[in-house]
Amino acid sequence: MAWIAEDRRQEQVTKGEPLLTEEMKSHLREKYFPRYPTKRAVLLPALHHVQHEYGWIPTQALQEIAEFLELAPAEVLDTASFYEEYWLKPKGKYLVQVCRSLSCEICDSRKLTDHVMKKYGIDVGETSADGRLTLVELECLGACGTAPVAGINDTLHEELTVEKLQQIIDGLPEDPHDYKDPTINFAEANGH
């Protein structure tokens, strides 16, 4: 729901070490600046990059991105708050995204959500006490043929049952950066 307004008057901005590091800046500068005629177009890739690094996008990072791309901070927030994938509040290490659209709902996706809610004592949108799991329900993940499906971080899991989902959750490694999609059996490309 992109149009819901959030009260950000109480937003605390802690100024610490820069979150958008020189290394990240040069990566964006080299890889993304030549691709687009405007700097603003780099905003989505920049937000993705920061979120990948920290798991969410702190307000301080939004301000640094604004400075880097020569935009007003409000313009960056305007874009960042529109898209559901950007987390402007911290989330757990693993984001469990259960699809709730029609194909999945008629194939009992609700059971998956209910199970995670009950097992970890969290509501949709909340994080478990140990900070490991955050549960969300998303609209169509685009894998209706293998419903019900759920994504865990960047990996899609198909034809799920409650038991299968639990097994996957139990098998998650400690560090989310170690968690790789098992179906990616090729060397990943780093730009061209």
Added chain:
Amino acid sequence: MAFTEPVLTKRIPLDPSKRHAVWYDEYEATGGYAQLRRALEMTPADIIKTVTDSGLRGRGGAGFSAGQKWSFIPKEKKGPHYMAVNADESEPGTFKDRYLIDYDPHLMLEGIAISCIATQCDIAYIFIRGEYHREAKVLEKALQEAYAKGVFGQNGTFGSKHKIECYVHRGAGAYICGEETGLLEALEGKRGWPRNKPPFPAIAGAFAKPTVINNVETLCCVPPIMEKGPQWFKSMGTPSSPGPKLFGMSGHVNKPGVYEDELGITLDYAINKLAGGMKGGRYKGSICGGISMGVLGPNQLDIKLDFDDVRFRGGCLGLGTAGMIVMNEHTDMVRALRNCVRFYSHESCGQCTPCREGSAWMRKILDRIVDGLGRARDLEMLMELEKTMGIMPGTTICGLADGTAWATRTFINKYYEEFAARCPEDSQRTVPLTVIKRGNALPTTPMGSNTRV
């Protein structure tokens, strides 16, 4: 001649265990990139003519002639032209583009290169939805290969004078970016708010330059058309909707998945022959092409799945993306509609009041009916709301609200008894409308106090 062998899925076996991503060498060995080499020797006008003659209609939902769309791009170049590939596949029931990208990425890249030559585009941006992590990686890898082999890059395509760049641009979870002008806004780094037309993207699109926007499947149709000619393409399908099409079958069927066949097959054939028949009960209804298009009712199994029959005889908005969600007799249609309307109220971008407020109120009303507190007035109100929103009554910028309206209209018309039974005439109950529960799947939701940092 009819549809005899797979066209778009010729490199993708039906058996899931044998499927694998087809990389450059295998693609080229099976006839790939030959059409691109041929296109380099043709003039842009000839390529456009070939595609226009084939009658290829856009596979992204609207069904507009692809060749005609290309011909709107100015012939005289006064600056860069852009191409935006719409891989923001988010319509519930649609998963065909994922299939094509996962297993045959180079087919799309060849289609992109050919259409860039036809429309004199300098840069192609593949706008892929944020949730497609794996697909984005497949594309990055395929692009790296294509660059290394000289399909793209500043050295010119296969050494010719055409210099094409191609990049992956990831979206970030907003259905509205599948709308072509919403996509352009997202590409420019803004919120994905659709633009008022005119100017049309062909004149002033991405970065205010002429831009051509095509769906993944449309582009995948281009190399086969170049290879075998427009007449061959027209021999499949119906006169107004020629060619092969991917049908995404999901829901209560025995063998859900993506199947390729020609346009104009019947719904009965799609369910029983392609998808292996109904599962768990008899047929009750089927979403005909993504939920925006509406639902085909219990006695509409003979509807032909092409761009026109679904519309004129089937009473839906159109074929859309041909993603069918088949429902059996045990499905609660009121809940199904609630699911659809919840989707639209969640995905409305918030620009136009009829869509933002209309879909939110429809969702509240449907929540009430599902909770067993429906009143006869509720159905009337739903029907009234549905008539006021969308491009067709002329109250919104884009077609998202038309999707809400058509889903509601077709569901209520075709399953009126079911709805009426839940909204009794004599009910005098006055109950407060349930407030939309905030927090469902919102990234901005406050976290539990136990984890606040």
